[in-house]
Amino acid sequence: MKQKIKGMVFLVLFASILLGCRETVEDADGNMYRVVTIGKQTWMAENLKLKTDDSWCYDDNELMCEKYGRLYTWAAAMGYPRRYNNEKPEEQYPRKKVCPDGFRIPAKSDFETLFANVKDASELISTTLWGDYNGSDKYGFNALPAGFRVDKLSPECDGEYSDCITEHYVRLGDVGAFWTSTKVEWDRFGKHYEINDSGELVQLYMKSHYMQRGDKAYGYSVRCIKDE
Numbered sequence: 001m002k003q004k005i006k007g008m009v010f011l012v013l014f015a016s017i018l019l020g021c022r023e024t025v026e027d028a029d030g031n032m033y034r035v036v037t038i039g040k041q042t043w044m045a046e047n048l049k050l051k052t053d054d055s056w057c058y059d060d061n062e063l064m065c066e067k068y069g070r071l072y073t074w075a076a077a078m079g080y081p082r083r084y085n086n087e088k089p090e091e092q093y094p095r096k097k098v099c100p101d102g103f104r105i106p107a108k109s110d111f112e113t114l115f116a117n118v119k120d121a122s123e124l125i126s127t128t129l130w131g132d133y134n135g136s137d138k139y140g141f142n143a144l145p146a147g148f149r150v151d152k153l154s155p156e157c158d159g160e161y162s163d164c165i166t167e168h169y170v171r172l173g174d175v176g177a178f179w180t181s182t183k184v185e186w187d188r189f190g191k192h193y194e195i196n197d198s199g200e201l202v203q204l205y206m207k208s209h210y211m212q213r214g215d216k217a218y219g220y221s222v223r224c225i226k227d228e
Helices: 003-021 062-068 072-078 107-118
Strands: 025-026 032-038 041-044 175-188 191-207 208-215
Touching: 072 107, 072 175, 107 175, 107 191, 107 208, 175 208
Parallel strands: none
Antiparallel strands: 025 032, 032 041, 175 191, 191 208
């Protein structure tokens, strides 16, 4: 009996040591984040909380930042001044780093690799907070339905149309969306264009993922990926 008790105590201590040694990273504000490795990539397993200009807590409630992280404009996430939400960034401009040391804002291709390494988006989605669309969070990525912040409200809006926006903060519990560092570009009539006021983002909705354009002045979540 004593041997069984000793064995159980050893297992508990061993598990505690493993959990205690789980890798974490720290941002410039001192916020600590769990990290997770999926395939050959290492990601933050929590949304960024670093306080910057042009970043917000959902509903301007600081408690929401603790739970869901902050919502950033594209320029804020990339470390650029606000004007670069509408202008082409200067490559030589000295950017402020928002991710912890050794981590960066992921490109669209990084997310594509992430989704290629899992069966579907539900394996990345948290087990709570999504209502009928909770995921399995198989890999510990813990994607949250943090919603997003809209920059411009619809004038004289009567609420009859789906694109009628009357509040700055929308889709909490329904959508999780993350900025990428990738520019929005397209070719038309033999000419190449870069869309300066839009950035590529990844949206999680109803256990599926979508790559789409996002208004750079809107506030979306940020996940950082470890440098290769």
